[in-house]
Amino acid sequence: MNRHEYRNLVILVLPTAIVCIAFFILPMAKLVMIGGSGERGLVAYLDILTKPRHFESLIATLLLSILVTVTALAVATISGLFLERNRFRGRGLLISMLTFPLAFPGVVIGFMVIMLGGRQGLVSEISKAVTGDKIVFAYSIVGLFVGYMYFSIPRVILTIMAAAEKLDPALEEAARSLGAPQWRVVLDVILPALKPGLIASGAICFATSMGAFGTAFTLATNIDVLPMTIYTEFTLNANIVGAATLSIVLGIITWTALYIARSLSGSNAVAAG
Amino acid sequence: MxxxxxxxxxxxxxxxxxxxxxxxxxxxxxxxxxxxxxxxxxxxxxxxxxxxxxxxxxxxxxxxxxxxxxxxxxxxxxxxxxxxxxxxxxxxxxxxxxxxxxxxxxxxxxxxxxxxxxxxxxxxxxxxxxxxxxxxxxxxxxxxxxxxxxxxxxxxxxxxxxxxxxxxxxxxxxxxxxxxxxxxxxxxxxxxxxxxxxxxxxxxxxxxxxxxxxxxxxxxxxxxxxxxxxxxxxxxxxxxxxxIGSINRLHGIACGDHVEVAGGTVPWLLNQSSGKVEILFRPENVGICDVSVAQLKGKVVTSFFQGDRTRLIVGGLGERDIVIETTDRTEYISGQDIGFQVDPDSIIVLEK
Structure with missing residues (x-):
């Protein structure tokens, strides 16, 4: 590379570099420093494991995210395959409705969960009329789960439909011609073909669920998910150090999940998801 | 087997x-x-x-x-x-x-x-x-x-x-x-x-x-x-x-033991009818002969030398050109007159 080309390259890279430094590297570095700036220095990061409130919040968030990811993958894979393979009236409308949740912020999704399973919600009204008991789930982990599922499913369905479209029907016919029953075709042909898409969209689901704030905030649940704990520490307790350490840990977990997905499913899979 | x-x-x-x-x-x-x-x-x-x-x-x-x-x-x-x-x-x-x-x-x-x-x-x-x-x-x-x-x-x-x-x-x-x-x-x-x-x-x-x-x-x-x-x-x-393969088609009128077509006659020994017919024959079932004694005459439109054989496109026999394949070593030039006959055993006649 000669000097001229080198100079052009620097000029071209400059905008990206500025944005990256200003909005990514500097804040992250500052956050790491704040996390370690308390009386006990970097040991503060260990508090997450020793402080029960923080630790429980971390575990609850992890479990919820994993549960949402697995369930969303299962539900969306089945529906995605069905939608890709069957042509019926209203199919287009149904697909655009299924992708609707992508258009809403978490607050609205939380609001909808309350309308469904809150104290004055649809389920509570119906259950009261039928059994006399009000069933209310909006403010528990069930409410969070429903809300997270709502915005996770469309992300997976779209990826699965795209992957299923590329699947050569002759592959399934070949497996069947060799005597494979339907469940083996799914196991040996369809799922392996969908694997990159499943990993990619699963990672996105997991990352989104780990960091989701709006829904949790609206539902004001009795479970503190990590983003809620960070908010509480930061605004109510003015525990800046605690909030910073939790933020860094949350970031590392999410980033690791995305990184693993990237390396398992090929470099462009996450971008495609 | x-x-x-x-x-x-x-x-x-x-x-x-x-x-x-x-x-x-x-x-x-x-x-x-x-x-x-x-x-x-x-x-x-x-x-x-x-x-x-x-x-x-x-x-x-x-x-x-x-x-x-x-x-x-x-x-x-x-x-x-x-x-x-x-x-x-x-x-x-x-x-x-x-x-x-x-x-x-x-x-x-x-x-x-x-x-x-x-x-x-x-x-x-x-x-x-x-x-x-x-x-x-x-x-x-x-x-x-x-x-x-x-x-x-x-x-x-x-x-x-x-x-x-x-x-x-x-x-x-x-x-x-x-x-x-x-x-x-x-x-x-x-x-x-x-x-x-x-x-x-x-x-x-x-x-x-x-x-x-x-x-x-x-x-x-x-x-x-x-x-x-x-x-x-x-x-x-x-x-x-x-x-299947390539085939030539000529329209003609059957009479007696032959069929009259635009460029001459084609023998049809098994003929039992008269009237409009279509004759089909394959390019390799044509024998080239001297123009003076030939049953069919036409003009070479193009010739393609392919090593083992020469493929000739011949016109002047109706609306469609026909294809002839020959293994002889003669060089044919575009525009020259050409005489040939069709092997009577290999023709296919479709009555119209």
Missing amino acids: SGSRDHGTAIKLLSCAKTFGGGTVRALESLDLEITGGETVVLLGPSGCGKTTTLRIVAGLEEPDPGGRVFFGDDDVTRLPIEKRNIGMVFQSYALFPNMNVRENIAYGLKVRKMPKVEIDRRVGEMVEMMHMGELEFRRIDQLSGGQRQRVALARAIVVRPRVLLLDEPLTALDAILRTRLRVEIDELLRRLGITAVYVTHDQGEAMSLGDRIVVMSNGKVEQIGTPRDIYYKPNSEFVAEF
Whole structure:
């Protein structure tokens, strides 16, 4: 590379570099420093494991995210395959409705969960009329789960439909011609073909669920998910150090999940998801 | 080769028709077809002629319209799905499982049949040796060439010892040289196994060299069923004549033992009628002779020297130019007069 080309390259890279430094590297570095700036220095990061409130919040968030990811993958894979393979009236409308949740912020999704399973919600009204008991789930982990599922499913369905479209029907016919029953075709042909898409969209689901704030905030649940704990520490307790350490840990977990997905499913899979 | 012909399973199709799109698209008119055990039958025709639909009905991937029945030997398999028919199938797109290596692909049918591992290893080993794929055994599919892929697909289909082998345009995706080589391999394989095979293609060369019999199809209907020789020498319709090889057509009027055409006369010894006819003859059944004594005269439009023979396009015999192939060493020039006669035994006359 000669000097001229080198100079052009620097000029071209400059905008990206500025944005990256200003909005990514500097804040992250500052956050790491704040996390370690308390009386006990970097040991503060260990508090997450020793402080029960923080630790429980971390575990609850992890479990919820994993549960949402697995369930969303299962539900969306089945529906995605069905939608890709069957042509019926209203199919287009149904697909655009299924992708609707992508258009809403978490607050609205939380609001909808309350309308469904809150104290004055649809389920509570119906259950009261039928059994006399009000069933209310909006403010528990069930409410969070429903809300997270709502915005996770469309992300997976779209990826699965795209992957299923590329699947050569002759592959399934070949497996069947060799005597494979339907469940083996799914196991040996369809799922392996969908694997990159499943990993990619699963990672996105997991990352989104780990960091989701709006829904949790609206539902004001009795479970503190990590983003809620960070908010509480930061605004109510003015525990800046605690909030910073939790933020860094949350970031590392999410980033690791995305990184693993990237390396398992090929470099462009996450971008495609 | 006839010795190995008697242990294959016979296939019988009875009134098999197929309609798609809720009764709107007729892909296959009612078809009756009997294939004897060990025979190789080629379904030949342009795309959309119904050949693939027929193959898929034999495979069990499509059910014939009500009334149609499919038999393997004496078993009525009409309602049996493909996975229970014990067939081997080879696809144009190879359809190898990309998540398995060569060996796992070949072993798949045996694994599904829950065969003991020792037996699977033995059979796969045999197959790898037979198809000369020793060095490929543990390769991933994306590391194979098209020809290698199709050989793996063949091995995967026959290792389970299927009752019938179905091949859906297996050579179409390959380049010309590989196509010829693999065609020879498939031919040897079918002879050696003595298996009943149905082979779908749109390539007449493949059909002629592989088929014991050829079923020529067009628009969902069978045009002609016969041996390659029958189909080539005695086509029963213009469509078959045009589809198999190249053929010349001349319009003329029959009178006595010959037919009058624009450039002269063509002998027709078996003539029993008079009136308008169409004469078909192949480019290689023409003899070039001196213009003064020739039965037919025309003008050379173009000549293509092809080494072993020369291909001449000749005009002046009606609206369509004709094609003549000659093996003599004479050089023909555009515009020169040319005289020739048609071998009377090789002409096909269609009465109008």
